[in-house]
Amino acid sequence: MQRNRKRMWLMLALSVMLTFTLAACGSSKDKETESSGSTTDTTKATDTDSKTDAAKTDKDSSTAAATDTGIDHSKEVKLVGYLLGEAPKGMPEVMAALNEKLKKDINATLEINYIGWGDIASKYPLILAAGEDVDFVFTADWNFYVQEANKGSFKEITTDLLQKYMPKYYEKQDASAYKAAQVQGKQYMIPTTTPDRKVNVIVLRKDIMDKAGLTNPTKISELEPYFAEIKKDYPNMTPLNLDSQYDLPAPFGALVSEKFAYAGAPGDSGDPSGVGNYMDLEDPSGKVLSITDEPVQGAFKYAAGIMKQWFDAGYVNKNPYSNKVRSKDNFCESKAGVAFGNSIDIQATLASCKEKGIDTYIMPVLSPSGHAPANSWLNNGVAIAAGSKNPERALEALDLLMQDESYVMTDYYGIEGKNYVLTSDGKLGLPDGVAAADNTYPPDAAGFWFVNKDFLKPSVSWTDSYIDLNNKVKDYLIQIPYLGFSFNSDKVKTEIANLKNVSTQYFLPFAIGSVKDVNASFDTLVSKMQAAGVDKVKTELETQASAFLAAKG
Amino acid sequence: MKDIRRHWVLYTMFLPVAIYFIVFAYIPMAGIVMAFESYTRTGGMFFSKWVGFDNFHYFFASGKAWLVTRNTIVYNVIFLGCYTVFSIIAAVFMSEIRSKFFKKMTQTLMFLPYFISWVTVSAFVYNFFNYEYGIVNKILHYFGMEGIDIYSNTSYWYFLLPFLYVWKWVGYGSILYLAAIVGIDQEIYEAATIDGASRFQRIMRITLPLLKPTMIILILLGLGRIMRGEFDMFYQLIGNNGLLMDATDIIDTLAFRSLMGSADFGMASSVGVYQSVLTLIIILTANWLVRKYDRDHALF
Numbered sequence: 099m100q101r102n103r104k105r106m107w108l109m110l111a112l113s114v115m116l117t118f119t120l121a122a123c124g125s126s127k128d129k130e131t132e133s134s135g136s137t138t139d140t141t142k143a144t145d146t147d148s149k150t151d152a153a154k155t156d157k158d159s160s161t162a163a164a165t166d167t168g169i170d171h172s173k174e175v176k177l178v179g180y181l182l183g184e185a186p187k188g189m190p191e192v193m194a195a196l197n198e199k200l201k202k203d204i205n206a207t208l209e210i211n212y213i214g215w216g217d218i219a220s221k222y223p224l225i226l227a228a229g230e231d232v233d234f235v236f237t238a239d240w241n242f243y244v245q246e247a248n249k250g251s252f253k254e255i256t257t258d259l260l261q262k263y264m265p266k267y268y269e270k271q272d273a274s275a276y277k278a279a280q281v282q283g284k285q286y287m288i289p290t291t292t293p294d295r296k297v298n299v300i301v302l303r304k305d306i307m308d309k310a311g312l313t314n315p316t317k318i319s320e321l322e323p324y325f326a327e328i329k330k331d332y333p334n335m336t337p338l339n340l341d342s343q344y345d346l347p348a349p350f351g352a353l354v355s356e357k358f359a360y361a362g363a364p365g366d367s368g369d370p371s372g373v374g375n376y377m378d379l380e381d382p383s384g385k386v387l388s389i390t391d392e393p394v395q396g397a398f399k400y401a402a403g404i405m406k407q408w409f410d411a412g413y414v415n416k417n418p419y420s421n422k423v424r425s426k427d428n429f430c431e432s433k434a435g436v437a438f439g440n441s442i443d444i445q446a447t448l449a450s451c452k453e454k455g456i457d458t459y460i461m462p463v464l465s466p467s468g469h470a471p472a473n474s475w476l477n478n479g480v481a482i483a484a485g486s487k488n489p490e491r492a493l494e495a496l497d498l499l500m501q502d503e504s505y506v507m508t509d510y511y512g513i514e515g516k517n518y519v520l521t522s523d524g525k526l527g528l529p530d531g532v533a534a535a536d537n538t539y540p541p542d543a544a545g546f547w548f549v550n551k552d553f554l555k556p557s558v559s560w561t562d563s564y565i566d567l568n569n570k571v572k573d574y575l576i577q578i579p580y581l582g583f584s585f586n587s588d589k590v591k592t593e594i595a596n597l598k599n600v601s602t603q604y605f606l607p608f609a610i611g612s613v614k615d616v617n618a619s620f621d622t623l624v625s626k627m628q629a630a631g632v633d634k635v636k637t638e639l640e641t642q643a644s645a646f647l648a649a650k651g
Numbered sequence: 652m653k654d655i656r657r658h659w660v661l662y663t664m665f666l667p668v669a670i671y672f673i674v675f676a677y678i679p680m681a682g683i684v685m686a687f688e689s690y691t692r693t694g695g696m697f698f699s700k701w702v703g704f705d706n707f708h709y710f711f712a713s714g715k716a717w718l719v720t721r722n723t724i725v726y727n728v729i730f731l732g733c734y735t736v737f738s739i740i741a742a743v744f745m746s747e748i749r750s751k752f753f754k755k756m757t758q759t760l761m762f763l764p765y766f767i768s769w770v771t772v773s774a775f776v777y778n779f780f781n782y783e784y785g786i787v788n789k790i791l792h793y794f795g796m797e798g799i800d801i802y803s804n805t806s807y808w809y810f811l812l813p814f815l816y817v818w819k820w821v822g823y824g825s826i827l828y829l830a831a832i833v834g835i836d837q838e839i840y841e842a843a844t845i846d847g848a849s850r851f852q853r854i855m856r857i858t859l860p861l862l863k864p865t866m867i868i869l870i871l872l873g874l875g876r877i878m879r880g881e882f883d884m885f886y887q888l889i890g891n892n893g894l895l896m897d898a899t900d901i902i903d904t905l906a907f908r909s910l911m912g913s914a915d916f917g918m919a920s921s922v923g924v925y926q927s928v929l930t931l932i933i934i935l936t937a938n939w940l941v942r943k944y945d946r947d948h949a950l951f
Contacts, residue, residue, distance in 0.1 A: 227916070336783060416782035416800055416802055417781065417782065417802035417803075419802070592705075592712060593709075595909035595915075595918065596712060596713045598908065598909050599713060603893040603897075605893075606891065607893040612894060613894075626714075629714050
């Protein structure tokens with residue numbers, strides 16, 4: 099018996115050991131895959147060094163707290179940031195360059211990880227909730243800022259912190275931006291100092307336009323002959339080749355915009371205007387509209403009617419829900435007849451079309467009065483994770499990344515001589531022998547959208563029509579009454595959850611025109627929205643909206 | 652205690668399984684409290700605000716609670732039925748095949764889909780049935796026929812979904828049943844052959860009746876998953892296609908779709924709790940039925 103028991107303990111110890119080794123294997127493997135997806139550039143040795151150091155800092159942070167006069171940089175720290183999108187191929191080199199500078203300036207190294215576009219909704223809250231090793235993270239009013247701030251995922255940003263750790267930023271930023279960023283009276287976001295100046299655009303091919311006999315169209319509804327021409331002579335091209343995320347509601351939104359100033363929020367965001375409550379953005383009274391109110395009802399039926407005609411004529415791909423490729427990414431490959439985007443992210447498309455000798459025509463999507471809403475500060479920003487171990491150093495790093503010209507040139511454009519060159523007239527060009535398509539670090543692609551964009555340069559690859567558009571953008575943009583307003587859906591989350599569901603099931607087919615009967619499906623949409631509690635959301639939205647307008651004066 | 656000492660080998664063999672279930676099933680059960688809380692980062696799992704049944708409200712207010720529950724159960728019953736029938740047929744065929752090479756070959760080929768994830772399968776399906784340039788439509792066009800558009804027509808999916816499910820799982824299931832067939836005493840077959848039973852008679856009178864216990868246990872275990880929809884499958888194949896949703900929406904996809912953006916852990920767990928409670932009821936009922944008619948084969 100005694101012996102047996104001994105043996106049993108041995109077995110137990112063995113099995114426990116086995117479990118642990120297995121677990122260890124598993125996790126180290128995880129780490130490997132993780133870091134291959136991420137972009138650490140520091141060599142292994144410094145990597146481990148900085149990790150132990152970070153741990154040390156954490157341990158004696160109370161003693162190592164900075165004095166009032168200066169900021170203590172004696173401990174080296176490693177910062178981890180999360181941005182959206184995908185790491186460009188040239189990221190490791192750019193990170194090496196950035197880290198060299200950061201090490202010198204604030205004794206810190208940086209690791210940037212990416213959350214892919216398709217995973218944002220599932221991964222973004224998870225990273226914050228898991229309290230994973232994360233210091234700062236991209237955030238925006240369209241990317242869960244208010245929801246996550248409500249949940250306490252972000253660290254509060256105070257004026258003192260900004261003055262002390264982000265002096266360059268503080269000097270540049272407009273005070274009203276801080277106000278816009280407040281959620282229940284507290285600020286959690288570091289909004290960009292330069293809100294984007296962009297409009298949504300539709301890009302067409304000049305050669306097909308000529309064939310279709312179309313000159314200077316200004317509205318999407320005028321494009322019927324263009325689509326017909328594609329259908330006739332370009333069998334491999336789908337006129338409206340929509341993807342499941344961005345493009346899907348885009349043509350519908352552009353059609354509705356012909357009737358009133360429509361915001362067109364994507365269907366699955368928490369934004370109430372995506373799910374049953376609308377506003378005429380240019381209406382100074384800021385009245386909240388239901389889907390059955392005019393002009394919404396008329397405009398929706400008008401847009402859905404046209405979409406249905408186009409869908410039935412085969413101008414729209416039959417299953418955009420499964421298509422993950424944005425039209426702007428296969429427009430130059432002659433697979434999509436139209437590219438949807440905005441005047442900033444469309445640059446790469448235009449450049450690669452130019453290289454392929456495809457002439458393009460750009461059409462801004464404007465409201466009936468010929469305007470587009472100016473972007474708010476909250477459109478791009480960054481927040482410090484609540485679980486950050488080195489928030490102060492993260493703020494300092496962000497100050498440099500956002501507001502220091504040499505940093506901005508690196509994080510936004512890459513390495514000079516490799517990813518870009520500056521021409522004598524101060525324009526941005528590509529080094530000899532590098533084509534736009536094989537630039538390993540294309541402008542804007544790395545997700546540093548919150549940097550001070552006043553440092554950015556015009557590009558030599560811009561087409562005349564793009565330059566023309568860019569000059570006009572300023573005139574298109576107007577300050578809408580609700581600039582900077584963000585809805586707090588905390589009190590109506592049940593209704594929002596159900597409305598999102600209704601939106602996916604009944605609104606999206608309506609918007610791409612795949613329904614059998616426009617009027618009948620509109621009525622279904624309305625009744626389902628009412629059942630899901632759209633009126634309750636409207637009441638809540640009205641309360642918040644009028645409080646916002648009153649505070650603005 | 653005495654029992655443990657006497658059968659210590661058996662108990663040790665059981666240990667890893669016990670640890671697994673304690674770590675991955677019993678400890679996480681405490682997380683059920685989240686379904687009754689308004690989760691915040693600071694409050695965490697156990698100290699967030701208690702909101703009672705508020706989190707359950709959205710699921711029943713969606714007006715689709717009954718629809719998705721029915722879809723989940725109906726699809727899973729069909730899946731389980733098809734899976735059991737085809738697995739047994741495949742296992743019986745396999746056991747009757749004499750050529751070793753052919754046997755191994757079919758087994759491998761049948762087992763292969765088990766390793767393919769639904770993400771990949773959805774890419775297959777998309778490329779087969781895509782309206783514009785899918786293989787199926789290209790072939791149909793070649794023969795001068797009208798193309799089919801499965802992505803806006805629910806009827807195709809009633810066939811396609813069970814078909815894909817069986818295609819993916821039948822290799823796995825047939826191995827379980829094959830193992831049971833191999834375990835049947837060969838002497839029974841020999842005796843039957845001597846008595847002049849044909850091959851068909853041997854299958855019907857010996858193999859199938861002797862498979863019954865295995866079948867009952869596997870079905871009872873399968874019932875445990877009946878409220879958990881095959882999320883990967885539905886989500887990857889159908890995605891956000893509104894036109895197909897009334898026919899293909901299951902509890903898991905509905906919850907995922909409505910709660911994705913808000914990342915409200917409380918509301919998400921409420922759906923999990925709902926599924927678990929229903930599963931518990933179904934399992935208890937099924938086991939009770941089996942016990943009533945066939946006491947020996949019940950799970951507990």
